[in-house]
Amino acid sequence: MTGNGESETGVIRCFGQQVRLLRTSRGLTRAELGAKLGYSEDMVTSVELGRRIPKPDFIDRADAVLEAGGLLAVMKEEVGRARYPAFFRDAAKLEAEAVELYVYANQAVPGLLQTEEYARAVFGVLRPPLDDVVVDERVAARLARQEIFHRKPSPLMSFVIDESVLRRPIGGWNVLRGQLEQVLLVSRIRHVEVQVMPLDREENAGMAGPFTLIETDDGRRIAYVEVQNVSRVHSDREPVRALEAKYGTLRAQALTPRESLAYVEKLLGEI
Template structure:
């Protein structure tokens, strides 16, 4: 009875979404096959979501909302379901990031997730160890791409990213993926709410040597700092600790190349491929 086992072991949010979908479908007088036909899915696909055998994708959620004329109920039920696509240690930060007035990152090893292409993110997750299966990889890629709504939401968020040259030169996925990623970074840097800087390797030393960090400003104008590594994370909120990390991040920004120089640097790297 594998489906019953999935239903029993699924998270509360997954079970709640499945129940909302089922009740709305039944209220509309539709079978799983009929709903699937309206959504351009199979009845088996609808069944797999209702039994928690498979997670609902963004596309599935949007089509179900429309097909059932759900008045926002399915979208509302999916709010916490979407959070479960992220690792547990990252879920709290995702909620803060989605509402932040500004997000400032220093990235010494890999590129900022908000600025990753789908191909780069996919290859990055495939490098994980122990290895992830392809279904889990695709779930994580979709979740990472969903964070990009930050760029276009209202009120607009300011995104400031400092990338180490070493992170840029790491050819995740090979030359084709890397070149596509460079071009996307240049496109992102052209946005009026995005500032992109590069920390070149020829710096003899700088304030970022202790590792990656993210500084966010909440809607209440409260600064917080998020630290992450090896599947663990820490959200720093004590004012004195936040102050030290913010001053360190400010120094990192002053030591990196400016926006124009940084874009030119990335264009040069792209030209080398």
């Protein structure tokens, strides 16, 4: 795990310095560069000073406009990692490499399934509150993770979601309706299975909290566990095997994918 965000902060500062050096060497003001990139002068200033994490589009345009020859574009992946909170960066990298992904959620809809409105509401209710800029960056990063659904070859993905999550109107009932519709949409993707754990189940193996299981293309089997912004990536076989067994039990206890689809449709009808 990354113990803190110092290395990522350093990447952002380094990127900003590179932009400033390239800009000044070409005799451009920040306002002039912003106009060429389609961004505001304030945005360019914030990027150069390491206060804002640039989006991939900004990086690509800056590389072209400043004729950097790939100097800026090559940093895109590392800059992108800094959009995630420090406790999640290692897991985000592993998730992007997954060939199989299994997620149990009993607090909120899994990030990979969240709509923009729901994600913004989730970050908005955190305490202490996040700065608006940080919320924007976290929402963008969360949505960017969903590119995994369109990756080729497609990873096998399974989600077991506690019913309480699907009934909790974070952001309001309209936001929840849009989120349930998104769950239905994703559940129809061929390589994705979504199961609901009903509240009336007398047995639930997931009471200890949410977790994610990941298998990468090089055969590594990894578990990610997060509680109160404290996370851990397990790679030792014993803890991973224990969570794999727990996930198998959860799938057996939950509704089948077909039953779950009907259940989410029923919940939608109740809103």
